[in-house]
Amino acid sequence: MLKISWLFIFLVLISGCKTTQKGTSFRNTSVLETAVVKEKHLENFSQFNTLESRMKVRYEDKNQLQSLTVTLRMQKDSVIWLNATVLGIPMARAMITPGSVRYYEKLNKTYFDGDFALLSKLLGTDLDFYQFQSLLLGESVFDLKNNKFDGDIRKGLYRLQSNSVSALFQAVLLIRPDNFKLAEQQVLQPKEGRFFRAQYLSYQTASGQTFPQIMTWTALDNQEKITIDIEWKELETNLALNxxxxxxSDYSEMISK
Structure with missing residues (x-):
């Protein structure tokens, strides 16, 4: 069985709320140039200094099903802090910055003190602080300004797909026409047999900003599948954070194999 510590490491690489946008069906979506869709998505990135939320997290692989409550605190572009509990019992805590990933878990009294390079190697996929932040916020993890994408409309959503035939991976974005936030983003690595998909099933508004409410992350590595369902609760912005x-001092360092 996968230990909670490794579950939490995977998650690391990974004013009140108003009306929720959920299960919306889009019809008669206006045709827009790809450059305009990219620009509007970038314009609708969330603007805030700090963010705090409770998240219900459900993790499933072929061996187990786990449910966690995670407190998320974020100082934009600077720090992401996570605290995980199971049935109210403190289990693990992480502090993530652009230059470091630090984590400890209480059950086995172990810790991880490294960076995204080591963690990316461990997980078999490249990910930095800003991409992880974007993944949480329903924003593209890909550089839209400096990479070329082909665009069309699929099921009422704007679809952007990377058009570099020499790339080792393929990127696909599905963008909602109502708020130009993501409905879905995908990373495909055909040669390695890897696939990652983040689906943003509903959004909520807090302090005039739009944030995800319910999202599902799915990772496939050949025949191995991991699914993580995340529901944001009690989201607030621009508060002083602790x-x-x-x-x-008595915890042991995790050794990656």
Whole structure:
């Protein structure tokens, strides 16, 4: 059985709320140039200084099903802090910055102190701080300004697909026409047999900004499948944050194999 510590490491690489946009069907979507769709998506990136939310997280692979409650605190472009509990019992905590990934879990008294390079190698996919932040916020993890994408409309959604035939991976974005946030983003690595999809099933509004409410991440590595369902709760922005983090001196360092 996968230990909770490794579950939480995977998650790392991974004013009140108003009306929720859920299960929306889009019809008669206006035809727009690809450049305009990209620009509108970038214009609708969330603008805030700090963010705090509780998240219900459900993790499933072929061996197990786990449910966690995770407190998320984010200082935009600077720090992502995560605290996980199971049935109210503190289990793990992480502090992520652009230059470091630090984590400890209480059950086995172990810790991880490294960076995204080591963690990306461990997981078999490249991911940096800003991409992880974008993944959480329903925003493209791909550089839309400096990469070429082909565009069309699929089922009422704007579809952008990377058009470089020499790329080792393929990128696909599905963008909603109502708020130009993501409905879905995909990364395909055909040679390695890897596929990652983030689906944003509904959105919510807090302090005049649009944030995901329910999302599902699915990762396939050949025949191995992992699914993570995330539901945001009690989201607030621009509050003073407390980000306590200290690895206990009697904890042992995790050794990656």
């Amino acid at each position: 980000l306590p983090f200290k690895i206990p």
